[in-house]
Amino acid sequence: MDSTSEIPSFLRNLVCTKCLKQYDPDELHRLCTCGKVLFAEYDIEGAKEKINQTSFEKRKHNIWRIPEIMPVRKEKNRFSLGEGFTPLLRLENLGKILGLKNLLLKNESENPTGSFKSRGLCAAVSRAYELGVREFVIPTAGNAGAALAAYTARTNTQAHVFMPKDTPPLIINEINAFGADYHLVDGLITDAGKEARKAAEEHGWFDMSTLKEPYRVEGKKTMGYEIAEQMDWTLPDVIIYPTGGGTGIIGMWKAFDEMEKLGLVGNERPRLISVQSSGCAPIVKAFHEGKKYAEFWENAETLAAGLRVPAAIADYLILETIRDSKGSAIEVDDLTIKISMAQVAKEEGIMLAPEAAATIAALNPLIENKEISKDENIIVFGTGSGLTTPEEWEIKAMVDYS
Numbered sequence: 158m159d160s161t162s163e164i165p166s167f168l169r170n171l172v173c174t175k176c177l178k179q180y181d182p183d184e185l186h187r188l189c190t191c192g193k194v195l196f197a198e199y200d201i202e203g204a205k206e207k208i209n210q211t212s213f214e215k216r217k218h219n220i221w222r223i224p225e226i227m228p229v230r231k232e233k234n235r236f237s238l239g240e241g242f243t244p245l246l247r248l249e250n251l252g253k254i255l256g257l258k259n260l261l262l263k264n265e266s267e268n269p270t271g272s273f274k275s276r277g278l279c280a281a282v283s284r285a286y287e288l289g290v291r292e293f294v295i296p297t298a299g300n301a302g303a304a305l306a307a308y309t310a311r312t313n314t315q316a317h318v319f320m321p322k323d324t325p326p327l328i329i330n331e332i333n334a335f336g337a338d339y340h341l342v343d344g345l346i347t348d349a350g351k352e353a354r355k356a357a358e359e360h361g362w363f364d365m366s367t368l369k370e371p372y373r374v375e376g377k378k379t380m381g382y383e384i385a386e387q388m389d390w391t392l393p394d395v396i397i398y399p400t401g402g403g404t405g406i407i408g409m410w411k412a413f414d415e416m417e418k419l420g421l422v423g424n425e426r427p428r429l430i431s432v433q434s435s436g437c438a439p440i441v442k443a444f445h446e447g448k449k450y451a452e453f454w455e456n457a458e459t460l461a462a463g464l465r466v467p468a469a470i471a472d473y474l475i476l477e478t479i480r481d482s483k484g485s486a487i488e489v490d491d492l493t494i495k496i497s498m499a500q501v502a503k504e505e506g507i508m509l510a511p512e513a514a515a516t517i518a519a520l521n522p523l524i525e526n527k528e529i530s531k532d533e534n535i536i537v538f539g540t541g542s543g544l545t546t547p548e549e550w551e552i553k554a555m556v557d558y559s
C-alpha cells in the first residue's frame with residue numbers, strides 16, 4: 158500500500174507559452190485564444206513542503222508518484238495501468254562497440270501500451286475525466302491512439318481514433334481490441350488531424366491532439382523526474398530523443414525547471430538532441446537554418462511512423478528547448494534505423510521500435526561530429542517497443558548490421 162491517497166494537486170493555473178495569457182485550470186481548455194500551447198503551472202512553494210528527495214521512498218511506482226505537481230485533484234481520478242517507472246539500463250555491449258563509457262537507455266517499451274505515449278494519455282484522460290469529458294478524439298501515427306484507447310477502456314469512456322491507413326497492423330488491432338471506434342485515413346497524421354478536428358466540432362468530442370490540450374505533456378514530464386531520481390538526483394550530460402510532435406523533449410525540459418524550483422536538482426541541464434528521420438526532418442532543418450518555426454515537410458515518408466510528422470504545433474517550443482539546452486538536432490536515414498534495430502536486439506537483448514532505434518542510429522554521426530564524447534553520461538530514449546511492429550522483424554525484413 159502507499160500513502161498518496163488524497164494528496165492535493167498544487168495546480169494553480171494554465172498559461173500560454175507564447176502570449177502568457179492565463180486560464181482557470183478547473184475549466185476545460187485546449188489552446189490559447191492566440192492559437193499557441195498552454196502549460197500547467199503549479200504553486201511550487203506549496204508543493205515544496207511535501208516533496209523532497211527522501212519522500213520518494215514511499216511513493217507510487219507509476220506516473221502518480223508526484224501527485225502534488227500533476228494536474229489531477231482527486232485520488233479517485235488518478236487512473237493507472239502501471240505506466241511509468243521504467244528502467245534505466247546500461248548498454249554495456251553497445252557502449253563498448255561505440256567507445257562510449259556511460260551509455261544508458263530509458264526503456265519506455267515497458268509501458269502498458271508499449272510506448273511512452275501511455276504516460277501522456279494517462280494524465281490527459283484522467284484530468285479530462287475529472288473535468289467531465291467522456292468522449293475523446295485523437296489523430297495519431299499509432300502509439301498515441303493505442304494509449305488513448307487503453308485509458309478510455311480503463312475509464313469506461315469512448316475513444317475515436319483517426320490514423321493513416323498504413324499504421325502498423327498490430328497497433329490498429331490493439332486500438333480495436335480496446336474498444337475504440339477507429340478510422341483509417343488516406344494520408345499522414347496531419348490529414349488525420351483535419352478529420353479528427355472536423356469530427357470533434359461535429360460531435361462535441363474532446364480533441365486530444367498532441368499539445369493541443371495542456372495535460373499530455375504533464376504525463377511526459379514524469380520521464381524527467383524519473384531519470385533524475387534514477388541517477389541519484391543528478392542529470393545526464395546528454396539526452397537523445399526521437400522527435401515527432403515533440404512532447405517528450407518539451408515535457409522533460411519543463412520537469413527540469415520544476416525540479417530545480419522544488420530543490421530536487423541544481424541548475425545543471427543536459428544537452429537535448431532531437432533525432433528525426435531524413436524522410437521527415439522539419440525540426441532538424443529549422444534548427445540548422447536558425448529559424449524559430451519549422452516549415453511543412455512535403456512528401457514525408459519514413460519507416461518510423463511516429464516521426465512522420467510534417468508539421469508540429471509546438472515547433473517553436475521544440476526549437477527553443479533544444480537551443481536553450483545547447484543541444485542540437487540530427488537526421489538519420491531509414492536503413493540506418495533498421496540496422497540499429499537489429500544491432501540493439503543482438504547486442505543488448507532489447508527490441509526497439511524504429512522511432513526509438515533512431516536514437517541509436519544517431520550515435521555514430523554524433524561521435525563523428527564531436528557532439529557527444531566518450532566520458533559523458535548519455536541517455537538514449539527507447540520510446541517504444543519493437544513488438545508493436547512484428548512485420549519489421551520477419552527474417553526476410555531483417556538487416557544484417559555486422
Ligand SMILES: Cc1ncc(COP(=O)(O)O)c(C=O)c1O
Pocket residue numbers: 272273274298299300301367399400401402403404405462463464510512513540541542
Ligand atoms: C515510439 C515513438 N517514439 C517517438 C515518437 C515521437 O514522439 P513525439 O510526437 O512526442 O515527438 C512517437 C510518436 O508517435 C512514437 O510512437
